[in-house]
Amino acid sequence: MKYGIIGRNGRMGNEIYNLFSEKGHDLVFSYDKEGENFLETPEVLIDFSLPTAFEKVIEYVEKFRCPLIIGTTGLSNEQITKLKELSQTLPIIQSYNFSLGIQVLLRLVKLADKLLDDVDIEITETHHRFKKDKPSGTAKMIKEVLNKEVNISSLRLGNVPGDHTVYFGNLGEIITISHRALSRRTFAAGVLKSAEFALKAVAGFYTFQDIFELTKEE
Numbered sequence: 001m002k003y004g005i006i007g008r009n010g011r012m013g014n015e016i017y018n019l020f021s022e023k024g025h026d027l028v029f030s031y032d033k034e035g036e037n038f039l040e041t042p043e044v045l046i047d048f049s050l051p052t053a054f055e056k057v058i059e060y061v062e063k064f065r066c067p068l069i070i071g072t073t074g075l076s077n078e079q080i081t082k083l084k085e086l087s088q089t090l091p092i093i094q095s096y097n098f099s100l101g102i103q104v105l106l107r108l109v110k111l112a113d114k115l116l117d118d119v120d121i122e123i124t125e126t127h128h129r130f131k132k133d134k135p136s137g138t139a140k141m142i143k144e145v146l147n148k149e150v151n152i153s154s155l156r157l158g159n160v161p162g163d164h165t166v167y168f169g170n171l172g173e174i175i176t177i178s179h180r181a182l183s184r185r186t187f188a189a190g191v192l193k194s195a196e197f198a199l200k201a202v203a204g205f206y207t208f209q210d211i212f213e214l215t216k217e218e
């Protein structure tokens with residue numbers, strides 16, 4: 001496929017570029033703070049940058065009229081609403097975590113919450129020292145599936161790609177449900193799966209959970 005990346009020079013941009021190159025896909029467009037590099041109109045656009053680049057992301061999607069895979073965290077409610085508007089005419093895939101393992105964690109967390117009464121619930125997330133947002137987008141997603149007020153503790157340590165743990169504790173025992181990304185390759189693999197899906201998809205707003213469920217039978 002011919003694809004574009006916003007945030008190409010970043011940690012995720014680099015990982016996505018390496019994986020997509022290994023699979024024979026062609027980078028035909030990129031945009032970073034330095035500016036744009038245009039070779040051809042992409043068939044799919046991928047954004048892993050910062051919320052400050054969002055206006056440009058929208059501008060390029062409208063210009064290229066191609067599907068968007070967006071993994072940038074810390075988006076505002078207004079920005080999510082804008083993506084949903086855009087999804088009326090194009091496939092938009094948005095997630096704060098593109099690893100398969102986090103999809104499993106979300107299901108396990110929902111199940112534990114359903115089965116346990118009178119428990120204290122805590123979420124912790126640990127990421128590399130360069131991460132700009134706090135708490136992580138994934139921790140916010142976990143809180144959303146729990147649908148209740150839950151405390152999130154954030155650690156910024158060295159080069160950790162991304163750890164998330166949910167604790168359920170009562171007076172007799174503690175259950176912990178954890179996920180650890182061993183490298184950013186796991187997120188890039190989810191982005192590739194999403195890009196392949198997007199090329200065949202009809203217009204709509206999709207999450208990585210939708211991709212996980214729609215493609216797991218394959």
Ligand SMILES: NC(=O)C1=CN([C@@H]2O[C@H](COP(=O)(O)OP(=O)(O)OC[C@H]3O[C@@H](n4cnc5c(N)ncnc54)[C@H](OP(=O)(O)O)[C@@H]3O)[C@@H](O)[C@H]2O)C=CC1
Nearest residue numbers: 007009010011012032033048049053071072073096097098
């Ligand atoms: N959904 C998921 O699964 C995951 C999401 N993320 C999220 O992805 C995003 C990127 O993470 P990461 O790669 O580690 O970050 P980096 O800081 O390594 O990279 C950010 C990239 O975005 C570019 N950028 C930043 N601001 C702008 C702007 N205003 N205009 C244009 N380009 C801009 C930077 O350009 P320059 O190099 O020129 O400064 C850089 O290329 C974060 O929001 C992170 O939380 C990360 C991992 C997984």
Ligand SMILES: O=C(O)C1=N[C@H](C(=O)O)C[C@H](O)C1
Nearest residue numbers: 073096131136137138161162
């Ligand atoms: O910035 C990162 O690195 C990551 N960000 C995402 C988040 O905020 O949840 C996903 C992953 O944990 C890595």
